[in-house]
Amino acid sequence: MLQPLAPCHDSVESMQVFKQHCQIAEEYNEVRKEIALLEERKKELIAKLDQAEREKVDAAQLAREFEELMEENRTLKLAQSQCVEQLEKLRIQYQKRQGSS
Template sequence: MKSGFLLSLRSQYAKRVRHSSHQYRPVDTITPAASHHITLTSLCCFLYFYVNDVEDLSQTFPDLEHRLQPVPPCVSMRESVQVYKEHCRMAREFHQVKHEIAVLEDQKRKLLAELVEDEKVAMEIARLEDEFRRLTDENRTLVTVHSERSQQLETLYLTNRTRQDSS
């Protein structure tokens, strides 16, 4: 049982040894008879390459629901690692887009507040223009009435003076 497990690990290790170009290549130099020579060091080397290839396995994305969090990959499967990396990239992109949306919503809130303030100012300007027109009309009326009363007063004054002069 133990030798079967080691043979399996050795075989996975042999198939996944990496070149400096980061491409996997099969290693045919290890024979099944040598399978019992897999050591903890070689196993750690094998795992190191994979864990190093995977970004940070403990990455979490607080913006994502738990069910949408990237699941750590099966490090012995290249496709799983690639899917994990893509999922992490999309999660970071989601976080960035969510942040941009928050910034835009904040700008929208500020612009709406400015719009409300501008509408209040526009209403106040319209009210003041109406009041100005009303007061201007009232002033014209008062100036006209004043002019008429001044003429009436002068007419009465002249009439009263001519009466006094005739008497």
């Protein structure tokens, strides 16, 4: 903590300067405390911002993966329906062969 030099008790001016210096030192310490609190708050906000950015990137990544999986799902459903059609055609051909034998 800042401590002004002791005043000369015989001088009114020295006593006034001492009181002013005490007041300035007290204000300075209050400002330093406030700066420290603001610095801590700044760190917290930066951490929150970093977290939000990571979550935003994660959300975008998940959205891309979801779209890719949806596209793959559509492709697989189309392939499945084509296989079902082909199987049905083969069944019909097989039944025709069995009926003509």
